[in-house]
Amino acid sequence: MTTKTALSEDPPASLRHRLFWALGGVLAVALLGLVVFALSVRAELDQASARGSSDLALAADRLTTGLQRYRELAVFLSDHPTVLALVFAQSPGESPKQATSDLLRGLADKTGAHSIMVVDGAEGGDGQMLAAAGEDRLPTGSRAAVRRAMDGALGVAHFVDLEGRRRYVFAAPVFTPGGPAKGAVVVNVDIGLLEWGWPTEASAIYFTDQYGVVFVSNRSELVLRGGSAGPLPITHTYNVSGHDIWRHEAGPYIPSPALHLTRPLPVVGLEAELLMDLRPVLSMAGLQAGMASALALVFAAFLFFAMERRRTLAEANARLEARVAARTEALELANRELQHEVHERHEAEARLKRAQADLVQAGKLSALGEMSAGISHELNQPLMAIRSFAENAQAFLERENPQKAADNLGRISELARRMGRIIKNLRAFARQEPETITDVELTSVIEAALEMTQAKISNAGVTLDWTPGAQIWVRGGEVRLQQVVMNLLSNAVDAMKTSSETEEEDKRIEIRLTPGDPTRLTIADTGPGISEPEKIFDPFYTTKEVGASEGMGLGLSISYGLVQSFGGRIRGENRPDQSGTGGGAVFTIELQPAQRNDAQPKPPGESLDATY
Known part of the structure; x- marks a missing residue:
């Protein structure tokens, strides 16, 4: 009862107190x-x-x-x-x-x-x-x-x-x-x-x-x-x-x-x-x-309202503390549940990364499986040639013609080096590369990918327009970049092979390297182009027939993720059908250049601008 009386008499006294301070502030x-x-x-x-x-x-x-x-x-x-x-x-x-x-x-x-x-x-x-x-x-x-x-x-x-x-x-x-x-x-x-x-x-x-x-x-x-x-x-x-x-x-x-x-x-x-x-x-x-x-009046008003707000907040704080005490235990319980959920999310993320790595490795093995017939052909031809050159060398030795025998032995050595280079690229491509980003020489990556897809390109009757130039260094992973280039080359060959109606149709793949910031790698073909450019990097999206053995539509999706992991970009678009060039698809890869001062021009080699 006493508390109620005090509360009923307090407002008029508080009002007089505030009016007194307001009048004093105006006079000041x-x-x-x-x-x-x-x-x-x-x-x-x-x-x-x-x-x-x-x-x-x-x-x-x-x-x-x-x-x-x-x-x-x-x-x-x-x-x-x-x-x-x-x-x-x-x-x-x-x-x-x-x-x-x-x-x-x-x-x-x-x-x-x-x-x-x-x-x-x-x-x-x-x-x-x-x-x-x-x-x-x-x-x-x-x-x-x-x-x-x-x-x-x-x-x-x-x-x-x-x-x-x-x-x-x-x-x-x-x-x-x-x-x-x-x-x-x-x-x-x-x-x-x-x-x-x-x-x-x-x-x-x-x-x-x-x-x-x-x-x-x-x-x-x-x-x-x-x-x-x-x-x-x-x-x-x-x-x-x-x-x-x-x-x-x-x-x-x-x-x-x-x-x-x-x-x-x-x-x-x-x-x-x-x-x-x-x-x-x-x-x-x-x-x-x-x-x-005016400034003094604003300050006084601000001070007055601040004091009023402080008083109001003090009253509200007293009521809030009771609620806070009641909610603290619930919040602690929710915090423990959240920590448990975060731990589960971290484990799921780790599992996802492992699954992605396995998927990338599976994509590489799938690509090797698709190329197995062509690689067997690439290895079988040098083996047959080696056998033929060895028999010829033996015959020349029997005829006491060592010069001809030496020429055959030199050809056998060159074919052996070619086979060793193909096997070396296959072993590097098949291994599980750690997810680190280093300086990679892009020209050698393209040539290694071409060696592994050479059989597929030649069997499809595709003309390759590519001339190696100076060394160009970028940031990335060597094996993963090879996988991206192989996927784009393989897709280009498949697109032109499925769209070809006559043997005389011009089937061509153009590869261009443009140094700069960023460095651009462009792979263009003369196939039918891309029907839905906005979906080409979606997982399981493919234009091949249902049940086809060529793939499941994961190649471009994997390539997109790999290029993104290097800090780069990849995009695909249709090339305009101009006179003398034809239509087709164009894929452009943009990579961050490496800060290297030791990049020297690559010694001239054999041009790959030929029909395999």
Whole structure:
């Protein structure tokens, strides 16, 4: 009763416990997201500041270089002989003035200057126009620069003229030899034309004077508000990790909020400033924070479900252990029965291998039995010839003709070697070869098989097309390969013998060896072909008449197993009935080549391309 009460009160307490951990996990994920967002914003701000500083330095160098070109132009003209002739003339005439004007116009066109003027120091130092290109009157804002040039220094001024154009002026003094300045060369630059050639920047870059007024910018909104330049309308500024963040109301095309960077330019009397859009920075930080929060949430959910699964598995494990204990004894009994069955299967496999070996040996003995008549004929012919040559040799000796007797004895020796070779091949073929794979010379295997089937081939009137070549080594068993070749040759002879209707029919067996990887042995005949190619390697499949004494349909099945045991392949197919070749069956044996370096060409022997 107590157990039931505890179990009935446990679920609500467990549910509250799980809800508490779930709420704590959500809060931890949210806190992690905020921390990652802050760290990401700081890291992204550092990277953005580095990129912005580089962009601002490039823009500052671009402006400084562009203005320095006109500064150097003013200094260059202040020492030009044409300008000096005009300034130092006692009563300037039309000729020096025209030459100077032509010079100024040409340089203004080439450099893009708005105007170039030559003034003297008359009228209280304000300057009297001597020659000009671009405009005929000295702008009001440039007089301070001219006065400074008359004092012997390079005058610089920037201002907005009455037409709203932003001007930057360089005034270079023209000194008398060993004395004070007598005139000045004034180069007037239109900042708007200078800005026109700047490349497009993603950030807003502008240059302000000492009063904070925007004078040069790559954004027209910053310098043309209300037709005149003015300070940037900033609403809020923040400092985040040492970086200035601005909010402003300068227009929709000026980034806000933006990272604010500055760079002083004392050479041109301006300060370079940059506003970089922070929305990509905030988006990247938010994305990183979101990904971190999502990963943390997935991990928390995985942890929560893992704990729930662990609790569920613990309960299930308690129930399972009882079942496991009950099944252990049954499994042990089944294991013993399985071991007994495996032992029986191993014994059956061993018996099967012995039966297969006996079947192979029986196939060889059956083949020897089929060839017994032909072999007897092959041995009987040399014996009869030996007897005849011996009697002739005896007669020649009686007639005291030893040379003829020696020739007969040599022929007797050759016939004896031939008989010995036939008997040797028969003994090797009949023995039980161990199931090992070695390097075998394939050409000698074919010739040994031909010697044992020579009588059968000749009796059937079959033409053999085979020319021994170089030695070709493969992996296999010598006696078993002989059995495979003999089976294919015997089947080819039987097929052509049973299908022959007239003695004049072309009966031919072609043997070809193709070295390579794999090495191919092809045996083709001109018989009727294969009626069912997909069944030729099935056991007990035969096309011979029922009760025929030639065999039981095991030859090709045994050959298939032997070639497979060497790691090779054998296939049979019908040869197309082409002009001059005839139809028939083609058997191809593919064997693995042996890795030998001692294979030498076989000495030329007698060609077996003949009719036996």
